[in-house]
Amino acid sequence: ETVQVREALVQFLQKLDPGNNPGEENWGWNMSSDPCIDAWKGISCDKSMQFVKKIVLDQLDFTGVLDAVSVCSAKNLAVLSLNNNNVSGILPDEVSNCTRLTHLYLHGNSFSGDLPGSLSRLSNLKRLVISDNGFTGGIPDISRVSGLLTFLAQNNQLDGVIPKFEFSNLEEFNVSNNNLSGSIPDVEGHFNASSFLGNPGLCGEPLPSACSPPPPPTEKKGPSSKMYLMYLGYALIGLILVSLIAVKVIWKSKNKKKEIAKKGSQTDAKKDKISSSTSSESKRGGNISEYSITSVESGMTSSSLVVLSSPVVNGLKFEDLLRSSAELIGRGRHGSLYKVTLNSGVTLAVKRIRDWDISRDDFKKRVHRIDQVKHPHVMPVVAYYCSRQEQLLVYQFQENGSLFRLIHGSQNGQLFDWGSRLSVAARIGEALAFMHEGLKRDGIAHGNLKSSNILLNNGMEPCISEYGLAEVNNQDQSFLPPNDIILDKASPVNNAFKADVYGFGVILLELLTGKLVQNNGFDLGQWVNTAIREEWTVEVFDKTLVSEGASEERMVDLLQIALKCINSSPEERPSMREVSAIINSIKEYEEKSLSSEA
Numbered sequence: 001e002t003v004q005v006r007e008a009l010v011q012f013l014q015k016l017d018p019g020n021n022p023g024e025e026n027w028g029w030n031m032s033s034d035p036c037i038d039a040w041k042g043i044s045c046d047k048s049m050q051f052v053k054k055i056v057l058d059q060l061d062f063t064g065v066l067d068a069v070s071v072c073s074a075k076n077l078a079v080l081s082l083n084n085n086n087v088s089g090i091l092p093d094e095v096s097n098c099t100r101l102t103h104l105y106l107h108g109n110s111f112s113g114d115l116p117g118s119l120s121r122l123s124n125l126k127r128l129v130i131s132d133n134g135f136t137g138g139i140p141d142i143s144r145v146s147g148l149l150t151f152l153a154q155n156n157q158l159d160g161v162i163p164k165f166e167f168s169n170l171e172e173f174n175v176s177n178n179n180l181s182g183s184i185p186d187v188e189g190h191f192n193a194s195s196f197l198g199n200p201g202l203c204g205e206p207l208p209s210a211c212s213p214p215p216p217p218t219e220k221k222g223p224s225s226k227m228y229l230m231y232l233g234y235a236l237i238g239l240i241l242v243s244l245i246a247v248k249v250i251w252k253s254k255n256k257k258k259e260i261a262k263k264g265s266q267t268d269a270k271k272d273k274i275s276s277s278t279s280s281e282s283k284r285g286g287n288i289s290e291y292s293i294t295s296v297e298s299g300m301t302s303s304s305l306v307v308l309s310s311p312v313v314n315g316l317k318f319e320d321l322l323r324s325s326a327e328l329i330g331r332g333r334h335g336s337l338y339k340v341t342l343n344s345g346v347t348l349a350v351k352r353i354r355d356w357d358i359s360r361d362d363f364k365k366r367v368h369r370i371d372q373v374k375h376p377h378v379m380p381v382v383a384y385y386c387s388r389q390e391q392l393l394v395y396q397f398q399e400n401g402s403l404f405r406l407i408h409g410s411q412n413g414q415l416f417d418w419g420s421r422l423s424v425a426a427r428i429g430e431a432l433a434f435m436h437e438g439l440k441r442d443g444i445a446h447g448n449l450k451s452s453n454i455l456l457n458n459g460m461e462p463c464i465s466e467y468g469l470a471e472v473n474n475q476d477q478s479f480l481p482p483n484d485i486i487l488d489k490a491s492p493v494n495n496a497f498k499a500d501v502y503g504f505g506v507i508l509l510e511l512l513t514g515k516l517v518q519n520n521g522f523d524l525g526q527w528v529n530t531a532i533r534e535e536w537t538v539e540v541f542d543k544t545l546v547s548e549g550a551s552e553e554r555m556v557d558l559l560q561i562a563l564k565c566i567n568s569s570p571e572e573r574p575s576m577r578e579v580s581a582i583i584n585s586i587k588e589y590e591e592k593s594l595s596s597e598a
């Protein structure tokens, strides 16, 4: 391990055991030795004896605190076990820095405070044992940790409701003797009452106490005269408020129109507004709002914005979009993207599509079809607008940015390790295969798959965005990958699906190499192919993956499937279902080998 990691580990132990000097205990934990080569007590390393993989310090009477920042600087740490000590304080948020953690055992200590929500980001976690402590607060939603096998949290002071777990996947589950309340989620027959006993507020199966049905609606009695007066009062106050707001809105919009007339067509490159493509109309100013998305059918405003199922913007009107401030985020090949902040504070991403010769009916049908084939890793369209001149698609704005930014941008010290990259590849591969199957008959492929169209949602889960926005069109070469000259004229639709496979292959190459797809004449696909021919395969991998000790064998496996995806002949490329199956098996293999090492 590096000097920094050694230093951090020594600090971790000092915080855990403030009373004792580890040097005196002769456990080997000191800066002048190496944790792997000199076999520090409680530490196990990988086969190459380079990286710390396990720290097991059970039953050693530690009375300090857990310094997660320090211990997680051992980036390959898979197992941390501190069972049966007397460690106190909180379980810090930074425990999620241990991204490769598979086993976290903290049973029988004096931990207190809330469990950090960041636990849900430990996507490799298999066993989490926090029983017999003083943890308080709610159980974070770790249902997203799909491989979790054990959750033991009995004998704490946890409260709130039990979130949904994947009970069918769990081998062990126990939350008995806490202060949990509400009805128990469906455990699908996998656990009995003993996992839930000792929570006075809990009810429902498998506990014997059934949850009481919701109270019946109270009988309607005619309101008394006093009540009538009260309602009248409320109605009057409401009326006054509405009038005040209306006056304010009219006054504001008058001011705004004046301002536009004054400013003429001055624009601000950064704080661009969603304005008309027919600039002559905007210049006429007068009765057109600054934010207007004008169309030939002007006048058909709120009725034209179709809100698809979305709790975030229920009842969103076209006018709401017009009134909100809009910031131009980017102009791509297929249009511009605006970040729109509604008055309610909700932020949306509005894609204004450019030059798409599609009829209104076809556009609507297409968006509704895509909306029907739902997948958790595909960003749903929240609403759309379609006139003869213009198409807008509204998505939720994702503050965590795109996969492109995660791979190539400044990561703010954020580690994007091998396990996470493999997970992203597996999730996106699966989602794309699912969409292809669901939309094959409609001929709707993604059409523009690239890492900037993979967004990271609030839980840092990757989601494919802008599915189906580029129409299959043999004349439009833009949907085809660069240098891809072999076109199946008879089957342009099939080509579009194969173009997605190509796009996915390139994303795999970005994940593996950390390099940009095209940069000053550099073509990633070509470069990788040349590298393989010259037999310097290892050179292609991202240096950070190599130094983290990622399995070369599995990186090569993933590289091979990437190369199949970018085959210059579309027919030779595998289907997304085949690609997804192979990536899943690589991932499984990776997980098994991690568990066996642990």
Ligand SMILES: Nc1ncnc2c1ncn2[C@@H]1O[C@H](COP(=O)(O)OP(=O)(O)OP(=O)(O)O)[C@@H](O)[C@H]1O
Residues within 6 Å of the ligand: 329, 330, 331, 332, 333, 334, 335, 336, 337, 349, 395, 396, 397, 398, 399, 401, 402, 448, 452, 453, 455, 465, 466
């Ligand atoms: N819903 C969203 N939330 C947050 N950022 C987004 C969202 N959709 C797109 N972006 C980001 O905004 C930027 C501009 O998006 P845009 O789709 O215009 O670019 P592009 O994908 O390069 O273009 P095109 O799809 O037209 O080829 C990209 O960096 C993209 O990652």
